[in-house]
Amino acid sequence: MTxxTxxTxxTxxxxxxxxxxxxxxxxxxPAWLVTGYxxxxxxxxxxRLGRSHPEPERAARFSDAQVxxxxxxRPTEVAEHRQMRRLLAxxxxxxxxxxxxxxxxxxxxxxxxxxAARPQPADFHDAISxxxxxxVICELLGVPYADREDFRRWSDDVGDMTDGQRSAAAMxxxxxxxRELVERRRAEPAEDVITDLVxxxxxxxxAYDTDSAAQLGAGLLFAGHETTVTAIDSGVVLMLAHxxxxxxxxxxxxxxxxxxxxxxxxxxxxxGAEQEGAAGLPRYANADIEVGDVTIAAGDLVVLDLRxxxxxxxxxxxxxxxxxxxxxxxxxxxxxxxxxCVGAPLARIELTALFETLFTRFPELRLAVPxxxxxxxxxxxxxxxxxxxVRW
Numbered sequence: 587m588t589x590x591t592x593x594t595x596x597t598x599x600x601x602x603x604x605x606x607x608x609x610x611x612x613x614x615x616p617a618w619l620v621t622g623y624x625x626x627x628x629x630x631x632x633x634r635l636g637r638s639h640p641e642p643e644r645a646a647r648f649s650d651a652q653v654x655x656x657x658x659x660r661p662t663e664v665a666e667h668r669q670m671r672r673l674l675a676x677x678x679x680x681x682x683x684x685x686x687x688x689x690x691x692x693x694x695x696x697x698x699x700x701x702a703a704r705p706q707p708a709d710f711h712d713a714i715s716x717x718x719x720x721x722v723i724c725e726l727l728g729v730p731y732a733d734r735e736d737f738r739r740w741s742d743d744v745g746d747m748t749d750g751q752r753s754a755a756a757m758x759x760x761x762x763x764x765r766e767l768v769e770r771r772r773a774e775p776a777e778d779v780i781t782d783l784v785x786x787x788x789x790x791x792x793a794y795d796t797d798s799a800a801q802l803g804a805g806l807l808f809a810g811h812e813t814t815v816t817a818i819d820s821g822v823v824l825m826l827a828h829x830x831x832x833x834x835x836x837x838x839x840x841x842x843x844x845x846x847x848x849x850x851x852x853x854x855x856x857x858g859a860e861q862e863g864a865a866g867l868p869r870y871a872n873a874d875i876e877v878g879d880v881t882i883a884a885g886d887l888v889v890l891d892l893r894x895x896x897x898x899x900x901x902x903x904x905x906x907x908x909x910x911x912x913x914x915x916x917x918x919x920x921x922x923x924x925x926x927c928v929g930a931p932l933a934r935i936e937l938t939a940l941f942e943t944l945f946t947r948f949p950e951l952r953l954a955v956p957x958x959x960x961x962x963x964x965x966x967x968x969x970x971x972x973x974x975x976v977r978w
Contacts, residue, residue, distance in 0.1 A: 603878030609889070611868075612747050615646035617887040618880075619866065623898035623918070625877065626890050631923030635869040635888060638663050646887035648868035649747035651967045652757040653808060656870055667924070670802065673786050673793060674928045677726075677779040683931050686726065687939070693721050694939045698947050702978075707954035711974040715818040716811075719936055723810035726932070727803065728771065728778025736763065741808050745967035757804075764800035764807070772796075779806065806929070814933045816970035821849040821941060823960075823974070824908055826953055831910045832945050842942045845910040846934060849941075851896045851917035852908050854969075865969070866891040867921070892918050948978040 605622035620626055629635055639645040639656040648654060660666075701713040716738065724731040740763070743749075743756030768784055775781045780803055786793035794802065825832055825845075834841045866889040875882040882888060896917045897905040920927040927933075945951060953960075954975035961972045 603880045606877045606880045606882070611647065611887070611889065612649045613647040615648075615887065617646055617648070617868070617889050618882050619889050619891060620877075621891045621894040621898075623895045623901040626892065626895035627918055627922050629869075629875075629877075629888065629890060630867075630918065630921055630925060632875065633664065633924070634871055634873045634875050636663065636667075636872055637870065638872065639870045639885060641885075645870060645885070648887065648889065649967065650750035650753060651745050651747045652750075652753040653744055653805075653967060654868050659872065669788060669793065671924065671928065673782065674779075677782045678928050678932065680931070682726075683935060686722070686932075687935055689725065690718075690722055690935050690939045693718060694943060698943065702947070706977045707975040708977075709973045710822060710976045711815075711819055711971060714940070715815045715822075715974065718818065718940065719811040719814035719933075722932065722936055723807060726779055727806060727810070728776050728780040729767065729807060733763070737807060741812050742966060744808060745812065746965055747967055748965045760804045760808070761800050764803040765796055768796050768799045768803065779803075809927075810929055810932070812968045814936055816968045817850065817853070817933065817937060818940065819970050819974050820852075820854040821846075821937065822944075822951075822976075823854065823953070823957065824849060824852060825941075825945070826951065827957065828908055828910075831908075834910045835941060835945055839942075841910075842938055844912060844915070845941055846937045847915045847917065848908065848910045848912050849937065850919045850933075851902070851912075851915055853893055853896070853919065865893060892921075951976055951978045953977075 605625040606618055606620050609617055609619040611617050620629055637654075637657045638659040640659045642656040642658055645656040647656070657663075697714050697718055701708055701710070704713060717734070720734050720738070721731055723729070724734065729737070737760065740756040740760040743752050744760060746753045746756075764780075767780055771778075771780045771784050775785060780799070783794050783799040783802060784792075831845075835845055869888045869890060871882050871884050871886045871888060873884050896902070896919060899905055902912075902915075920930040920933075954977045960974065963970050963972055
């Protein structure tokens with residue numbers, strides 16, 4: 587079937603729904619951009635939005651990256667998603683994560699020791715931001731940490747929004763790697779999430795074959811470290827830009843939790859990717875959806891702007907201010923409803939373990955270059971910076 591240009595969304599001549607408007611994605615395709623806290627939250631929980639499309643090869647694309655692209659629509663999609671959530675809830679259970687917390691704290695201490703031993707200036711991104719979530723997700727999934735440079739390279743290439751061939755090749759390599767690991771866990775079970783996937787049963791039958799377990803494992807490996815890497819980098823930059831707020835970290839666990847939540851809410855826009863519609867969570871409508879006087883037609887691409895929702899003045903007082911004393915902070919960084927990120931508790935554990943000790947260990951921590959000289963990874967889906975040079 588020859589692909590055709592996706593249909594451009596249509597709106598009334600005088601729309602009165604400012605939270606939904608037409609944009610062009612980084613891939614050059616038409617989409618609906620959804621902004622505003624209430625509208626984004628409503629659509630995050632709407633079952634008529636999902637990852638699938640009846641004709642993926644004809645669907646509008648958010649970018650050339652292979653992640654978050656359209657999947658083939660199938661009648662069992664909703665049931666499969668519920669099953670996956672149910673099984674992963676066990677893998678990311680409060681019990682398992684509670685057992686992991688002391689290990690995360692030990693990893694943070696080891697990495698801070700390593701940073702202290704490096705010559706200055708040192709790259710915080712390389713010393714802390716990448717290895718912390720990489721080590722943790724490797725231990726949780728059962729991925730050998732010795733292979734980190736391979737999946738680091740594959741993850742960067744998979745998330746490349748500008749080079750579809752590179753992204754596809756990296757996705758293939760990552761899936762092949764995970765297939766080998768899945769087969770290994772079938773022969774040698776361990777106490778990890780990959781083993782959970784290969785041993786999971788539904789009605790007495792395996793829940794996942796090798797390919798589906800490898801695909802899910804690859805997605806967990808990518809999402810389980812890439813987004814947290816960027817959150818750590820952003821948190822460091824934000825705290826250093828607001829040194830008067832660092833003292834809040836000494837006020838106990840509740841204060842540290844508020845710091846973490848404000849870092850997650852505020853985030854930072856992908857530097858160098860300021861085009862409207864260039865950031866957000868892409869989804870496809872599987873039925874017509876009415877939002878005010880706008881009709882999102884079945885098959886249309888919808889980009890949910892989580893950052894805009896987290897900056898909504900109707901929901902967050904002074905939303906443009908980074909304020910770690912903020913107490914009412916129901917941000918949607920991890921999504922909402924049935925697609926709320928299953929790994930959110932893990933990310934919070936990692937960020938908490940780091941920020942409750944970072945500025946005690948390095949009270950003079952500061953950027954080694956002006957913020958505007960940080961080199962953006964604007965071509966990557968997760969954004970952030972290529973390096974984060976610091977002194978102390």
